[in-house]
Amino acid sequence: MSSIMTNAAAMTALQTLKSTNAKLDLTQGRISTGFRVAEAAHNAAYWSIATTMRSDNSAMSTVRDALGLGAAQVDIAYTAMDVARQTLDTIKSKIVAASQPDVDKTKIQEEITQLQNDLKTYAKSATFSGGNWLDVPEAGIEKVVASFIRTASGSIALGTIDIDTSKVALFNADPDSEGGILGGVNFEDANFSLAGLAVGESTPADFAGPTSASLQLGTWEGVTLNEGSSISFEMTYAGATHTITLDGTDGGLDLTAGGDLVTALEAAINNVDTFGAAAGFNVTVDGDGLVSLEGPAPASAADTGLELGVANLRAEVDNLDILSIDIRTASEDQLAGLLNAIDGTVSAVTTAASDLGAIKTRIASQQDFVSKIMDAVDRGVGQLVDADMEEESTKLQALQVQQQLGIQALSIANGNAQNILALFQN
Incomplete structure (x- = not known):
């Protein structure tokens, strides 16, 4: 049935052409911007x-x-x-x-x-x-x-x-x-003045019976350790060697015969991190300031490490104020x-x-x-929103052909209505 009121073919051709034009606009936009998703409307999640x-x-x-x-x-x-x-x-x-x-x-x-x-x-x-x-x-x-x-x-x-x-x-x-x-x-x-500071030679221990050994460290009379200074030496006993350090105190650590030396030295030597808390070394200082150590004999008299000695005696100052150095009247010890x-x-x-x-x-x-x-991150974003230019160029050519065919189809569909006039001609 032919009708001049409803042209179904023209409507179909028009809808097809509109769809083709919409796709063509989208493809042209992707080619122009380089983005497959240029705005939220294209893909809200990816955008x-x-x-x-x-x-x-x-x-x-x-x-x-x-x-x-x-x-x-x-x-x-x-x-x-x-x-x-x-x-x-x-x-x-x-x-x-x-x-x-x-x-x-x-x-x-x-x-x-x-x-x-x-x-x-x-x-x-x-x-x-x-x-x-x-x-x-x-x-x-x-x-x-x-x-x-x-x-x-x-x-x-x-x-x-x-x-x-x-x-x-x-x-x-x-x-x-x-x-x-x-x-x-x-x-x-x-206090850098170590005047009178001497150290006994590192000699084999003099074992007086099975429970003691002694060695004279030397005379430390007249030495005071202020805060930031220290005296250290290496002590060998029964084959083990540790560094013994005496640190200065605020107000000074008095290392004279009647001062703090005995307590400080015993605490340093008997520390659990050196020869063990139970090492039991005792320190004595005679009237002339001569320091002696007495401690337990090693477990076995046949032990090759039966030596009690000290070495590498040195005095140090931590964090010295370099700007305060003035050597004009400094002694040799200083x-x-x-x-x-x-x-x-x-x-x-x-x-x-x-x-x-x-x-x-x-x-x-x-x-x-x-x-x-x-x-x-740029590469990842590109994977989500960038246009594939090879694919879009191929689509563009195909859609342009479809657009041309759609225009032709719509033209043909509109021409069919003109053919109805021939039915009313004499």
């Missing part, structure tokens, strides 16, 4: 995921910048620390020179004073973007933002690399601190103690520089990791 990940990637870009700032700060601190170490080596060589007989200590002190000023300048100059880890008002934890973390619940957290400035600061102005690596115990307050103290300070600075080097390596590694993560 939401991609938008969130792009936002996170933007935050990670800021983290990468923060790591760059942290790397610069560490590099500044490490450079200043290394120069400070070299300057300390120079000061140490000056102390060695001052230990020579008939040397003008005043001239050497003038050189040391200039080197001391250099050390303070290095620490104060190690500043980047307002931050200084080598000259601090008080020790604390400095943080370098290192990572951006989105948890499974959707919450956000920032990972940091922590730098403890108490371990790397050359100078620390906090009165409750130890003053930093270079600003600890004042030279004038530290110079010897000072040399040991500076050597310990050089070791502390070297350790701090190693810590900074390790942090620098970690920051570089984290920078590389963040860059790779950002690239991985």
